[in-house]
Amino acid sequence: MRHSFRIQFILLVLVCACGVYSANVTIQSDPPRNGGFVQTTPEKTVSLTCTVDNSAVAEELQWFRNGREVSLKDGNRLNTSHVCVNPVTREDNGVIFTCQLRSDATVKTSIQLDVQYPPALGDDEEMLVEEKSDTVLSCEVRAYPPVSVVWKKDDKLLDLSSSTYRTSNNGITATLSISNVKRDVHQGVYSCEANSTISGVTKKSISVTVVDRKMKFPLGPTIAGVVVVLLTIVLATISRWERIMKCFKKD
Incomplete structure (x- = not known):
């Protein structure tokens, strides 16, 4: 054994x-x-x-x-x-x-x-945009598998041939940039639609209201003007200091 x-x-x-x-x-x-x-x-x-x-x-x-x-x-x-x-x-x-x-x-x-996970586009938004300004609309599109994205305005496919529109998508955030906003052209409800092979189509709406452009207070030039005035007063006071002091002297 x-x-x-x-x-x-x-x-x-x-x-x-x-x-x-x-x-x-x-x-x-x-x-x-x-x-x-x-x-x-x-x-x-x-x-x-x-x-x-x-x-x-x-x-x-x-x-x-x-x-x-x-x-x-x-x-x-x-x-x-x-x-x-x-x-x-x-x-x-x-x-x-x-x-x-x-x-x-x-x-x-x-x-x-x-x-595998679908995109979380975010909540619907409302935006106030000043006329003649630039703005950016965005939605989160991070997903796996990656999604395809289209932009619409008032439920119609957006015409991206216009020079005022520009889109980008880095796989995490999709953006729509609008330049020189005009009320009669750009006001409306925009939507970011993501098409996922696992969850279908999801949508985020962004309502854009165009308001009158506000006159902005020229803070920089105003501050510069105040500084110049104060310096002028200080210099004038110094130059007249001797005369001012004579008012307090006894005969």
């Missing part, structure tokens, strides 16, 4: 030494993975379990989140290890979790979070 055990032990050592016996790691997820991705949404929970396969000895595991090591509690390292993302946020989209052997960093596997 002892002789048979020794033979098995020797064969095991020889197999490991020859490289035929090799450990590897695998990741299982809840919700289930789809290839190298786990698809989820904000406020949900994602659980990841890393397991050592094909190993004759206990192996210590390491987790990394975007290349930074994750701190693991005692008892959550040997052969099987768990990490949990709770709750999932929009910032977790694209995050890569990697599990590897501490003894051999080449033995590893990774999984990426695919967090």
